[in-house]
Amino acid sequence: MRGKFAVKQISVFLENRRGRLADVARALSEAEVNIRALFLADSSEFGILRLVVNNPEKARAVLSAEGFAASETDVFAVEVEDRPGGFYRVVKTLSENGIDVEYTYAFAGASNRAILFFKVPDSEFERALKLLSDEGHKLVEAAEFYT
Amino acid sequence: MSLKEKDYMPREELQSLQLKRLKETVERAYHLVPFYRKKFDEAGVKPSDIKSLEDLKRLPFTTKQDLRNNYPFGLFAVPLEQVVRIHSSSGTTGKPTVVGYTRHDLKVWTEVMVRTYLMADVNEKDIVHNAYGYGLFTGGLGFHYGAEAIGASVVPASGGFTKRQLMLMKDFGATVLCCTPSFALHLAEVAKEEGYNLKEDFKLRAGFFGAEPASKALKETVAEEWGIQYVEAYGLSEIIGPGVAASCKHGNLHVFEDHFIPEVIDPETGEVLPDGEEGELVLTTLTKQALPMIRYRTKDITVIHREPCPCGRTILYIESIKGRADDMLIVNGVNVFPSQVEHVIAKVEGVTPNYVIVVDKKGVLDKLEVWVEVDESILKDGVGTLERLQRKLEEELLNNLYINAKVKLVEPKTLERSMGKAKRIVDRRQLEGGR
Numbered sequence: 407m408r409g410k411f412a413v414k415q416i417s418v419f420l421e422n423r424r425g426r427l428a429d430v431a432r433a434l435s436e437a438e439v440n441i442r443a444l445f446l447a448d449s450s451e452f453g454i455l456r457l458v459v460n461n462p463e464k465a466r467a468v469l470s471a472e473g474f475a476a477s478e479t480d481v482f483a484v485e486v487e488d489r490p491g492g493f494y495r496v497v498k499t500l501s502e503n504g505i506d507v508e509y510t511y512a513f514a515g516a517s518n519r520a521i522l523f524f525k526v527p528d529s530e531f532e533r534a535l536k537l538l539s540d541e542g543h544k545l546v547e548a549a550e551f552y553t
Numbered sequence: 554m555s556l557k558e559k560d561y562m563p564r565e566e567l568q569s570l571q572l573k574r575l576k577e578t579v580e581r582a583y584h585l586v587p588f589y590r591k592k593f594d595e596a597g598v599k600p601s602d603i604k605s606l607e608d609l610k611r612l613p614f615t616t617k618q619d620l621r622n623n624y625p626f627g628l629f630a631v632p633l634e635q636v637v638r639i640h641s642s643s644g645t646t647g648k649p650t651v652v653g654y655t656r657h658d659l660k661v662w663t664e665v666m667v668r669t670y671l672m673a674d675v676n677e678k679d680i681v682h683n684a685y686g687y688g689l690f691t692g693g694l695g696f697h698y699g700a701e702a703i704g705a706s707v708v709p710a711s712g713g714f715t716k717r718q719l720m721l722m723k724d725f726g727a728t729v730l731c732c733t734p735s736f737a738l739h740l741a742e743v744a745k746e747e748g749y750n751l752k753e754d755f756k757l758r759a760g761f762f763g764a765e766p767a768s769k770a771l772k773e774t775v776a777e778e779w780g781i782q783y784v785e786a787y788g789l790s791e792i793i794g795p796g797v798a799a800s801c802k803h804g805n806l807h808v809f810e811d812h813f814i815p816e817v818i819d820p821e822t823g824e825v826l827p828d829g830e831e832g833e834l835v836l837t838t839l840t841k842q843a844l845p846m847i848r849y850r851t852k853d854i855t856v857i858h859r860e861p862c863p864c865g866r867t868i869l870y871i872e873s874i875k876g877r878a879d880d881m882l883i884v885n886g887v888n889v890f891p892s893q894v895e896h897v898i899a900k901v902e903g904v905t906p907n908y909v910i911v912v913d914k915k916g917v918l919d920k921l922e923v924w925v926e927v928d929e930s931i932l933k934d935g936v937g938t939l940e941r942l943q944r945k946l947e948e949e950l951l952n953n954l955y956i957n958a959k960v961k962l963v964e965p966k967t968l969e970r971s972m973g974k975a976k977r978i979v980d981r982r983q984l985e986g987g988r
Contacts, residue, residue, distance in 0.1 A: 417932035421964055447936045452962055454936055475926075475965045479933040509935055525933075 412480040414462035419475040437468040445511035483546035488520040574839035585630040620650040653843040665796035666699025673759035677704035682727035691794030730760040734767035741778040805870035891977040903931035
């Protein structure tokens with residue numbers, strides 16, 4: 407299942423310096439890379455920007471060429487109804503089966519659907535996909551984010 | 554004269570031998586190496602100006618850059634037909650430096666290595682486990698041939714494979730260990746993890762450690778852990794390799810003066826400093842044929858001592874190398890060498906070897922920051938992993954260097970890199986007239 411559902415997420419290391427976020431955005435914009443979802447985790451001195459884009463390979467190449475530390479990580483996406491309890495049902499499945507969520511983020515799309523992204527330990531990736539699928543959750547194919 | 558007696562020659566006899574050899578070396582360098590001739594001519598000195606050992610200071614210095622500029626064989630004083638061995642530095646900061654040896658040079662090298670081994674009375678009954686790298690690096694073969702010449706049984710283990718090395722050391726009953734001080738410590742740590750009893754399972758009685766600066770604490774730890782005589786072996790490939798100096802039972806690092814003349818200079822002005830004062834070590838070879846080195850600036854910081862040593866050797870001794878001349882920092886009175894910081898960073902995963910040390914003033918105190926470029930591999934985990942990495946580096950710096958440094962993780966390629974050598978130090982204290 408992994409091959410089909412593993413979404414290539416780009417992680418970018420950013421120092422807390424004015425303009426760095428804009429530099430990333432500019433680089434991607436100039437390369438015509440479309441950002442589908444993003445999430446920025448930060449400490450007082452630095453942050454890690456997580457991006458799901460339409461062309462991960464290109465994004466990574468562009469960012470590396472601009473001197474950013476950028477790496478690729480597998481996450482997976484689950485589509486839920488955009489109403490109370492949608493997120494809970496997914497997290498509950500993972501939690502009850504002892505799968506730790508390292509981080510997660512989401513966006514609410516059109517027509518009452520929301521997309522949730524999850525990063526779980528690599529060793530649990532396959533199991534998480536299978537569990538969610540077995541319990542009737544709708545996994546989103548990676549290809550849907552790419553163009 | 555036996556080899557050992559050479560360390561005990563009367564000073565007068567030694568000095569007249571030095572002068573004779575110095576004259577020959579200068580003469581050969583001037584006539585056989587265009588580089589030296591040009592330098593001497595520019596400085597307005599001729600070989601005939603060398604009338605006493607005092608005159609050495611009239612000669613121009615030679616630097617690592619000169620070797621690089623003449624890469625690979627430009628400074629050789631013999632045709633390649635007479636060169637029987639070539640070694641080279643790693644060249645991490647540009648072109649490597651290349652050194653050559655004639656048969657005679659190898660004989661000299663073996664002789665000074667034998668004299669190094671004699672610091673711990675190594676003999677034909679000893680089993681010498683040589684864990685210096687074999688190859689272009691001079692450490693492996695230098696220690697190898699010295700031990701063979703003595704008639705000891707040499708185990709050419711070379712580097713790496715720690716657990717296998719421990720097994721061989723135990724099974725073969727090694728009595729002498731040759732490696733870098735940090736590897737000796739690493740061997741001890743792994744041996745303990747593997748359940749060995751260092752003093753009962755091994756028969757080591759002496760170790761010859763060099764190729765990197767070691768703090769007094771590290772030396773003591775290595776000597777105590779293994780229960781051995783710690784012999785410091787100093788040398789550099791440009792001069793000959795290991796075998797320039799070695800420490801006696803009293804811990805004094807004796808220079809084999811009949812082959813190398815040491816001077817200590819002020820690294821800023823180039824002036825020769827009196828004995829007892831700290832400065833940059835400058836070495837002149839007296840017997841090297843293929844690559845005579847005249848007043849080579851080692852960049853190593855030390856002090857020359859000519860007072861008698863309790864061991865009875867008449868050759869002078871220097872203090873253990875403190876670090877590189879162009880690199881030393883004094884932070885709140887503590888000497889800090891970038892190599893030490895580098896050493897700490899190299900052991901921690903998640904950062905690249907690229908770093909900069911930033912010193913600033915905070916009130917009356919110096920404030921030290923170490924900026925390290927993160928490695929992409931660590932980004933897949935959360936921010937917490939990076940914060941733990943930061944703290945770990947800070948702890949390691951405190952444990953190893955006794956300094957409180959703040960570690961800052963920075964983006965790759967953000968650290969300033971000058972042409973050739975990486976710029977490792979940003980000292981902002983001067984800006985405020987702090988020092």
